[in-house]
Amino acid sequence: ADAKDVAALALLARLDGLLGNLAFAQDEATRALKLAPDDAGANLSQGMVHEFAGSSAQALPFYQRAVRAAAGQPDARLLLGNALMRQGDYAQAAEQYRQLMRILDGDVGAEARFAAAQAMAGQCSDALNEVNRRLVKRAQDGDLMQVFVRLASTCPAASADERSMALGDAQALSRQRPQAGEATSLARAQAANGRCDE
Numbered sequence: 001a002d003a004k005d006v007a008a009l010a011l012l013a014r015l016d017g018l019l020g021n022l023a024f025a026q027d028e029a030t031r032a033l034k035l036a037p038d039d040a041g042a043n044l045s046q047g048m049v050h051e052f053a054g055s056s057a058q059a060l061p062f063y064q065r066a067v068r069a070a071a072g073q074p075d076a077r078l079l080l081g082n083a084l085m086r087q088g089d090y091a092q093a094a095e096q097y098r099q100l101m102r103i104l105d106g107d108v109g110a111e112a113r114f115a116a117a118q119a120m121a122g123q124c125s126d127a128l129n130e131v132n133r134r135l136v137k138r139a140q141d142g143d144l145m146q147v148f149v150r151l152a153s154t155c156p157a158a159s160a161d162e163r164s165m166a167l168g169d170a171q172a173l174s175r176q177r178p179q180a181g182e183a184t185s186l187a188r189a190q191a192a193n194g195r196c197d198e
Contacts, residue, residue, distance in 0.1 A: 010045035013026075043065040077099050098114055142177060169189075
């Protein structure tokens with residue numbers, strides 16, 4: 001109906017990319033960018049097409065442009081943070097995830113990514129403090145509790161009390177939700193508390 005519909009072209013590029021039609025996806029993303037070089041959706045789609053083609057490095061500048069064009073766009077923040085993590089730029093990734101947490105308040109996925117980026121940037125103590133602060137308000141949030149367990153079990157700066165608390169939380173989570181992720185967290189907590197045989 002409208003060959004110059006930037007949003008439709010950008011969406012079509014993503015869909016074709018997901019389906020493995022990379023030549024079509026690249027053509028559609030290129031057309032969208034030519035029509036609107038500063039459009040957040042067009043830049044985001046071009047970045048995603050590069051990722052579908054296996055080139056995270058080429059995707060990065062398009063994600064950055066998408067964030068500049070629409071600072072509150074969660075997908076742009078997420079994909080930029082993920083690309084920065086893959087490149088080893090953990091501090092910048094943490095900043096993207098911090099903004100993502102602001103946009104998606106209470107989203108455990110964003111909180112977990114932020115904690116992981118901080119830990120990888122050598123700031124696991126700060127990450128642990130942030131998760132502890134959030135747990136005060138959301139003590140029954142099992143997913144956030146699992147983030148705490150993983151951090152407290154692997155962060156060299158965690159106190160003995162935090163490691164012990166992580167073990168108790170991991171045991172409770174494992175009983176409530178007997179899934180692979182909980183078992184892995186429990187094993188980490190046991191190892192962090194010197195119970196490697198268990």
